[in-house]
Amino acid sequence: xxxxxxxxxxxxxxxxxxxxxxxxxxxxxxxxxxxxxxxxxxxxxxxxxxxxxxxxxxxxxxxxxxxxxxxxxxxxxxxxxxxxxxxxxxxxxxxxxxxxxxxxxxxxxxxxxxxxxxxxxxxxxxxxxxxxxxxxxxxxxxxxxxxxxxxxxxxxxxxxxxxxxxxxxxxxxxxxxxxxxxxxxxxxxxxxxxxxxxxxxxxxxxxxxxx
Numbered sequence: 552x553x554x555x556x557x558x559x560x561x562x563x564x565x566x567x568x569x570x571x572x573x574x575x576x577x578x579x580x581x582x583x584x585x586x587x588x589x590x591x592x593x594x595x596x597x598x599x600x601x602x603x604x605x606x607x608x609x610x611x612x613x614x615x616x617x618x619x620x621x622x623x624x625x626x627x628x629x630x631x632x633x634x635x636x637x638x639x640x641x642x643x644x645x646x647x648x649x650x651x652x653x654x655x656x657x658x659x660x661x662x663x664x665x666x667x668x669x670x671x672x673x674x675x676x677x678x679x680x681x682x683x684x685x686x687x688x689x690x691x692x693x694x695x696x697x698x699x700x701x702x703x704x705x706x707x708x709x710x711x712x713x714x715x716x717x718x719x720x721x722x723x724x725x726x727x728x729x730x731x732x733x734x735x736x737x738x739x740x741x742x743x744x745x746x747x748x749x750x751x752x753x754x755x756x757x758x759x760x761x762x
């Protein structure tokens with residue numbers, strides 16, 4: 552008798568795995584971009600963590616800001632140039648100061664009125680700035696750091712007569728601050744939250760129980 556072929560043995564054999572060359576190539580192609588994205592995200596998280604830790608240290612933050620400003624002006628004084636960069640930083644700082652002294656809600660656009668704190672008001676309402684103090688500090692730091700880095704490139708050293716730029720900036724500062732002070736007087740608000748604070752919901756003192 553002829554032996555039947557072992558069909559079951561050949562049928563039970565597992566099929567060969569499909570080639571994974573396409574998946575390997577796609578993973579290799581996307582891995583550098585994913586690694587760069589993860590690295591950037593980690594650096595941003597670390598930077599934000601360090602900035603968050605400096606929020607309560609107001610005095611030390613502004614001392615560090617003063618050091619950065621002095622380093623920049625020492626650099627400009629030593630190289631005797633890059634006055635146009637200093638003028639651009641001055642204009643940018645003027646805009647930051649106006650935003651720092653302005654309320655978050657424009658009183659001219661509000662219909663209700665009376666939402667800003669005044670010295671004579673009995674109710675204490677803190678002044679909400681358009682530009683918070685921390686962002687104001689951080690913007691100044693970034694402006695002077697970027698300006699300091701630009702002083703190492705000769706292309707930004709445009710020859711100008713710096714006394715004219717200084718005179719123009721001083722006049723612009725006086726006119727802008729005059730307009731801001733007139734706005735403060737007109738709508739009766741103070742850009743700083745100081746004064747006696749009112750305590751609302753004060754609980755009465757507990758009465759002594761007579762025994």
